Amino acid sequence: MNLLEVKHLKKYFATQKAVDDVSFSIEQGTVFGLLGPNGAGKTTLLRMITGIFYPDEGEIIFDGKKFDPLKDILRIGYMPEERGLYKKMKIGEQAVYLARLKGLSKSDAIEKIKEWFIKFEMQTWWNKKVEDLSKGMGQKLQFVTTVLHEPRLIILDEPFSGLDPVNSNLIKEEIFNLAKKGCTVIFSTHRMEQVEEICDKIILVNKGAKILDGGVNAIKQQFKENLFTIGFEHLPISTGHFSFEVVGTRNNSLIVKINEGYKPNDILQYFLEQNADIVSFHEILPSLNDIFIKLVEGTPLARQFQPVTA
């Protein structure tokens, strides 16, 4: 079942088509990656999903019904990229305040916060002020306040920026846990290695439009270039054959590209016939990073402002 469906969403600003006809759907309990270069329209898209902006056109279906910002906002946890906390406020009070704004009662909020603080080893923080926290510590607190009210949909915009590997892992674990419990997570970033680890499905937006949509593995298959690495005991002398081309050599291995109409077996057979000692053979799938760069490259790095005629 789809928790969220976005249909033909459009948001035009005076100088820019920030989001231009984007559609996608997110299944419940999955981790969904929203990728795109800077200024692609990710934040605008998220702001529409969180009810901060009204779309100019299009429709958002949340949990089977038309999205109603006033009500549904309580079931969404949003950690924006531009995030912050009240510096002068005590951490415990701040968490309680943010939780109560999400509709929790005071006692519920305190109870839940205590649980989370124990889990993240933050018990001693309660009476400290936010200005005493380091950036990473603030980030952890921000994450807790985002997921505290057990939202159906959690939206995290660059959740790992400023976190060390240990704390990154802690949060990553929690994201998986929440997904296991049935929470749906939208994860917006341009750090591709994290996406490969965490996300089930991604979309890639560029210049306000969706240019890629699908499962992480399916996308990798789609963009593979038939590259393989073959490891040898000693590099073979002759490598000329019409079934493949050598793209590169590294130590004792060859990187080869299989020509159209041939299979990996054809190459292996060729080398076996030469009595070459093969140690390893594996396919090189493109990383999301490569795909990202390939798709986005060539388009100007910064979006030009142009008048909207529509």
Next chain:
Amino acid sequence: MNKIWLVLQREYLTRVRKKSFLITTLLVPVIIVGFYAAIIGISISGSSEMQEVAIIDEANLFNGRIETKENDQIIYTFIHNETEPLYKTKYKGKGYSSFLYIPQMDVLHPAGIILHSPSAISLNTKSKIERKINKAIETKRLEEARIDPEKYKAISSDISIDNTVDSAKGGSKKSVAGVAFAVSFAAGILIYMILLIYGTMVMRGVMEEKMNRIAEVIVSSVKPFQLMMGKIIGIGGVGLTQFAIWIILMAILQLIVPLIFPSMFGHLQDQAIGSTTIPSTGSTSVLVTITEGIRALNILKIVLCFIFYFIGGYLMYASLFAAVGSVVSEDQQEAQQLVFPIMMPIILGFVIMTKAASDPDSNLAVFGSLFPLTSPIVMMGRITYDVPWWQLTLSMFLLILSFLLFTWLTAKIYRTGILMYGKKVTWREMTKWAFRKS
């Protein structure tokens, strides 16, 4: 509604619990009363020093004798057989604080009177001496005109009139212009200060939220309008609390100070009487006039109007200040530029109010007290005089109306501005946002 309440609570509590709130709230009355005491103290100590004045009276104005009262605090000594050019180098050495030279002259055209002193003489002393000389010249002139001084005293008149205001209901009461003026003026200044102090507090609160980047976190839970209203009402509550504490503290201090320093206040009264040229009618009558004056005022009406214009004016201006705060990014200077158009009508209101407090029925005063951007200040300046009911009602109605209008428009600016970073926003753009369909 529930969320506005939550926001309001936070805004109120975080401010009231701050140490700086406690300090300013307690210190301001102490400073004001201390200031009072200092002024009184200075005026007493300044005049308690005896002045000794040497006089060379070539015109024989005083006939060799000046009557002095004890609280004049000036002793006059006549010097004979000396000339001005010589004596002006000597008087200091003889222990005189100053030296008055009156040359030979025609009393109808007096000229050339000089007071020598090593440093500038105080205004108070100077006017005392002038009074003596004037009196002496008057006496001489009366002599020359062959007018009996007794007769002259009987003829000359010095009255003050009582102004009785006849209200439409037929009753009449004494109006005491001085007290009415003071109360109006004070109320006007208070509203002026409230608008500036708490308005900027709202603006800084909004800027803080924006710069801490918490705005987006909050508006993913509450509507921007709720956030804005919660903040405005919360800070308004802080203002009301602060004023309530101040009024109580002032009342207590005003009661305590005279008990601790009774002599000071005794002196003050003497001072007041001594310095008036009009023959005083005794110390009690001043107090009577003041208390009578206060009694003549409709205290309840003034207090109710004050509260109304406090709240109405604050709410209207606070929403404007919030809008400005929301479009500022990072830069204090930018805030100052943008806030200037809002300060203008407040300052204008203050200027009109100073006029209105002394001339409450002038066209300018009536206009200022109806025009919603200036009415909270100007109407307070007119409030102790009987403002026609239709004007009061119309003014209140316009204020409420413009509060609603401004809140509606500024909420739209606020909503856009609070999520916008790194771009300098002009007033023209803000107007565009305000009138855009949502």
